[in-house]
Amino acid sequence: MSKLGTLGARLHRGEIGYDFVGKRKIWYGISILITITAIVGLAVRGLNMGIEFQGGAVFTTEKTSISVARAEEYAEAASGHDAIVQKLGNGGMRIQIAGIETDKSDQIKEDLAKDLKVDAEKINADLVGPSWGDQIANKAWQGLAIFMVLVVIYLAIAFEWRMALAALVALVHDITITVGVYALVGFEVTPGTVIGLLTILGYSLYDTVVVFDSLKEQTKDLTKQTRWTYSEVADRSINSTLVRSINTTVVALLPVGGLLFIGGGVLGAGMLNDISLSLFVGLAAGAYSSIFIATPLVADLKEREPQMKALKKRVLAKRAQAAAQAETGQGHGGAEEPDGPEDTEPEDAAPAVVGPRGTSASGTQSGPRNQPASRNRGRGRPSGKRR
Structure with missing residues (x-):
């Protein structure tokens, strides 16, 4: 842990760092590949929408000795639709059948009671109409759209429109990957899934805003210096917040x-899968997009500005001049000509440390040397007074 803390401190001070922005094409390529895979899975398999969105019925039974596979067969035979059966902790079952008419629920309930050998009066039926499911789906999409619009407006006001655009791209990236994983895995999409999506979007924005805030502070009066380009400062902002982003992501992923894996997989509480999968995938995708997508995209957009293009030219020109002077100094035995006044910039010049008697710290004379008065001056000479 001490090594990790030391690493974080060195990253924050800029002593070490990884070139995230310089290798942004690699991260863009990885994100595009993952996004295409998610879109293909969504188009081929589609989403397994719950009854809250497409209507249907959920039957909860008391304890029974019938297996889950046999109960699925009975439920599909009784309803004529696909059924999802989950074993409950008390030995009962939760049978979900989507797409059925509510007026057929009584007959399906009677058939299930006979097949499962339970009392029909002890089977609880929750019915959802198709129209109500459509309203829930529309409200979910409207809430998601309003959330993203408000986020873009806030970021545009608090930072700038380029950062708002980059954050929006990162959010769409996270949503697409999460929805694609749902399609590939086949987990059911419920209102809990929508809640999970909204939660991970907020978490993704948290990491993104932290990096953007650091970038905003470090780019003040950036064009007045010639040491760093905008992309390099953006890279420093990512590195300075990298360890904190990793720590918060890992801590959030552990309970999710x-x-x-434990609640949904080991204990069989399938009702936790709808929200826990969206949280798990979304948190990981959000941390990735904040580091590898949002900030490099802002750097790309900013580098297109005329001021930043001119700054980059000045920085590269100064570095080329310094390299040429270093080579010239090596070729002449280390004697390097001093820079002229036009090569000196106030923000990059280090103040000279002046030593005693007008010399610099290196011992070289920094100005005209003023000789002290000699103690023997005037000895053996007339004082100049007239007698």
């Missing part, structure tokens, strides 16, 4: 992973 417990819900997904």
Whole structure:
């Protein structure tokens, strides 16, 4: 842990760092490949929408000895639709059948009671009409759209429109990947899934805003110096917040992973899968997009500005001049000509440390040397007074 803390401190001070922005084409390529895979999975397999969105019925039974596979067969035979059966902790079952008419639920309930050998009066039925499911779906999409619009407006006011655009791209990236994973895995999409999506979007924005805030502080009066380009400052902003982003992401993924793998997998609480999967995938995708997508995209957009193009030319020209002077100094035995006044810039010049008697710290004379008065001056000479 001490090594990790030391690493974080060195990253924050800019002593070490990784070139995230310089290798942005690699990250863009990885994101495009993952996004295409998610879109293909969504187009081929589609989403397994829950009854809250397409209507249907959920039957909850008391304890029964019938297996889950056999119960699925009974439910599909009774309803004529696909059924999802989950074993409950008390030995009962939760049978979900989508797309059925509500007026057929009583007959399906009677058939299930006979096949499962339970009392029909003890089977609880929750019905959802198709029209109500459509309203829920529309409200979910409207809420998501309003959320993203408000986020873009806030970021445009708090930072600038380029950062707002980059954050929007990162959000769409996270949503597409999460929805694509749902399609590939086949988990059911419920209102809990929508809640999970909204949660991970907020978390993704948290990491993004932290990096953007650091970038905004470090780019003040950037064009008045010639040491760094905008992309290099953006890279420093990512590195300075990297360890914190990793720590917060890992800490958030641990309990969500417990819900997904232990609660949904080991304990069989399938109702936790709809929200835990969206949280797990979304948190990981959000941390990735904040580091590898949002900030490099802002750097790309800013580098297109005329001021930043001119700054980059000045920075590269100054570095080329310094390299040429270093080579010239080596070729002449280390004697390097001093820079002229036109090569000196106030923001980059280090103040000279002046030593005693007008010399610099290196011992070289920094100005005209003023000789002290000699103690023997005037000895053996007339004082100049007339007698």
